[in-house]
Amino acid sequence: MDKKILRDGIKQQLAAMSRPVYEQKSFQIARRLYALPEWQESNKIAVTISADFEVDTWQIIRSAWLAGKKVCVPKCHPDTKAMYFYQLEKFEDLEKVYAGLYEPIPQNTTLIDAKEIELMIVPGLLFNRKGFRIGFGGGYYDRFLSSYIGQTISLAFSIQLRPDIPVEGHDIPVQKILTDSETILCL
Numbered sequence: 001m002d003k004k005i006l007r008d009g010i011k012q013q014l015a016a017m018s019r020p021v022y023e024q025k026s027f028q029i030a031r032r033l034y035a036l037p038e039w040q041e042s043n044k045i046a047v048t049i050s051a052d053f054e055v056d057t058w059q060i061i062r063s064a065w066l067a068g069k070k071v072c073v074p075k076c077h078p079d080t081k082a083m084y085f086y087q088l089e090k091f092e093d094l095e096k097v098y099a100g101l102y103e104p105i106p107q108n109t110t111l112i113d114a115k116e117i118e119l120m121i122v123p124g125l126l127f128n129r130k131g132f133r134i135g136f137g138g139g140y141y142d143r144f145l146s147s148y149i150g151q152t153i154s155l156a157f158s159i160q161l162r163p164d165i166p167v168e169g170h171d172i173p174v175q176k177i178l179t180d181s182e183t184i185l186c187l
């Protein structure tokens, strides 16, 4: 099936989730993350700022800060399709960019060498159990992960799993997927 149709369909399904269900499932996913050695042993993690319909990462950032971890948040460059990570120390250093997404304000945050990031939380809309994903369509993470050597985990509601997503040669799978009901080892 066409990726755009799949993206639009899952966004609608996610947006239809009630607030209590969204909060509970996001909490279950976050709790699963905090139990992993990859989380506990990483001092520098990277994560995107979740949109309203995605698994909540705002709470994950708060927990990381409380645990003394450094939190790096990406800024995408649509012209070059490159992505750079900035260390975020407070939510007020975020700004809304295209499509209503939040990104770090480069002037207020510190550019981080991606080689230092130990754990990357990779966003996505749909996943298969091998860790392949349909992202938001920019291919940013496929490009980025091709030279990234740290650990990768994606967070997803169970409805974001499906076996039949199209996979292309440039797609790079994540190592683990955490859902509200299971931890999937992809490799």
Ligand SMILES: Nc1ncnc2c1ncn2[C@@H]1O[C@H](COP(=O)(O)OP(=O)(O)O)[C@@H](O)[C@H]1O
Pocket (backbone or CB within 6 Å): 003, 133, 134, 135, 136, 137, 138, 139, 140, 141, 142, 143, 146, 168, 170, 171
């Ligand atoms: N490593 C790469 N080098 C060059 N182009 C890439 C690379 N990875 C992805 N792309 C391009 O980015 C675009 C979006 O990729 P796609 O996998 O469909 O998006 P997403 O992973 O965000 O769902 C495609 O046109 C793809 O060819």
Ligand SMILES: [Mg+2]
Pocket (backbone or CB within 6 Å): 133, 134, 135, 139, 142, 170, 171, 172
């Ligand atoms: Mg892709």
